[in-house]
Amino acid sequence: MSNAFKIPVYELKIGMYVSSLDRPWIETPFLLQGFTVETEQDIDALCKLCEYVYIDVKPRRQSAASFKPVKSTPRKSTKDIFFGKKLNIYTDQSDWRSEYPQAQEALNGLSQCVEDIVYSTDNTITLDMIKVKQAAEPMIDSITRNPDACIWLAKMKAEDNYTFHHSLSCSIWAVALGRQLGLPKADLRSLAVGGLLFDVGKLQIDKTLLNSSRRLSTAEFEQIKQHVGLGVDALRDSGIINKDILDMVAYHHERHNGKGYPHGLAGNDIPVFARIAAIVDCYDAITSHRHYAKALPPSLAIKKLYEWKDIDFQAELVEEFIQAVGIYPAGTLVELSSGEVAIVVAEYRSRRLRPQVLVMLDQNKKPLPDAVFIDLLTETHTADGRPLEIVGSLEPDAYGIDMTAIQL
Numbered sequence: 001m002s003n004a005f006k007i008p009v010y011e012l013k014i015g016m017y018v019s020s021l022d023r024p025w026i027e028t029p030f031l032l033q034g035f036t037v038e039t040e041q042d043i044d045a046l047c048k049l050c051e052y053v054y055i056d057v058k059p060r061r062q063s064a065a066s067f068k069p070v071k072s073t074p075r076k077s078t079k080d081i082f083f084g085k086k087l088n089i090y091t092d093q094s095d096w097r098s099e100y101p102q103a104q105e106a107l108n109g110l111s112q113c114v115e116d117i118v119y120s121t122d123n124t125i126t127l128d129m130i131k132v133k134q135a136a137e138p139m140i141d142s143i144t145r146n147p148d149a150c151i152w153l154a155k156m157k158a159e160d161n162y163t164f165h166h167s168l169s170c171s172i173w174a175v176a177l178g179r180q181l182g183l184p185k186a187d188l189r190s191l192a193v194g195g196l197l198f199d200v201g202k203l204q205i206d207k208t209l210l211n212s213s214r215r216l217s218t219a220e221f222e223q224i225k226q227h228v229g230l231g232v233d234a235l236r237d238s239g240i241i242n243k244d245i246l247d248m249v250a251y252h253h254e255r256h257n258g259k260g261y262p263h264g265l266a267g268n269d270i271p272v273f274a275r276i277a278a279i280v281d282c283y284d285a286i287t288s289h290r291h292y293a294k295a296l297p298p299s300l301a302i303k304k305l306y307e308w309k310d311i312d313f314q315a316e317l318v319e320e321f322i323q324a325v326g327i328y329p330a331g332t333l334v335e336l337s338s339g340e341v342a343i344v345v346a347e348y349r350s351r352r353l354r355p356q357v358l359v360m361l362d363q364n365k366k367p368l369p370d371a372v373f374i375d376l377l378t379e380t381h382t383a384d385g386r387p388l389e390i391v392g393s394l395e396p397d398a399y400g401i402d403m404t405a406i407q408l
Helices: 040-049 096-118 128-146 148-156 162-182 184-196 200-204 219-224 227-237 245-252 272-286 300-310 315-323
Strands: 004-007 015-023 052-056 334-335 342-347 351-361 368-376 391-392
Touching: 004 148, 015 040, 015 148, 015 162, 096 148, 096 162, 096 184, 128 148, 128 162, 128 184, 128 368, 148 162, 148 315, 148 342, 162 200, 162 272, 162 315, 184 227, 184 245, 184 272, 200 227, 219 227, 245 272, 272 315, 300 315, 315 391, 334 351
Parallel strands: none
Antiparallel strands: 004 052, 015 052, 334 342, 334 391, 342 351, 351 368
């Protein structure tokens, strides 16, 4: 955003091009990412949603000197956030190769469970909570041993149904964050189930609205917001009394600065499991292809989350999430300094920038006859002595690579 400048919303004028908000686009009726302000109604809508926005202008027309630095605030520790809980320190109990078949079996069972919910034959939401919890258990165990295999498999799944894929992935991200935080097994179970179900109310929302690629009207956006209450009702009707799970469903759209919905809660008034749900919901949404937006590379998504900390999301939890998934999580398409294109298979917790990768394209971006496995931790130079490292992540479908067709 070299030509983008941050201004308070009350300084917006008709004709300005808004390129970015102080919150994720997915939380607004402005589904298309970037638009020209055409009416006073556009400005009024932004004033209700944001404190500031970024506009694209010519550099000579506005100086960056007008920017005010954001004041830093003291950070809480994980122990402060989860006061009274006995936290664990998880270490990898298996490598990704040995964990892969167990993760595959775990996600197959969980996928079937999600499929039974998403593709229900009638217009009601039927939740067999015993079945849901049983299906989540093997995934929790796998992530506890080593998160990479489950994260890889989540990224490899076809995205022909966003609701299906989103539910599965959010459950995985939530457990991965819970593991990073050191939460006990019972809490990981709540995160798994809550992540799986916090958008379940959307199954009762008009699919044409959910799949719309245009700006929604105020009434339409209000209709989509109703999925929160519908989801809570569905869980209660299914006999769920677990407060943490209910909190994830009821408050995953609340925001740290109080500009979320449905209650406008802020800061510590938002239950902590709902704060976790908000982060994983947003991260998975912006790294997935949707009807109105292409997926962001994970490294850019992480950058966005970092920009939104202490605005939409609690800073300490954002930082823990970044630690949990890394800049290049398993399943990320990356370009190497050699010019080759590879997919990240597994990370080292202490050396996040030098993961294990599967090289798919040569330096001329031509497919290799057979994918080549490289451990960047030990293989630090090319055959001719040049440094070998990741230079950046790519969009998930770059160079026509079909991620879902890759088999380890």
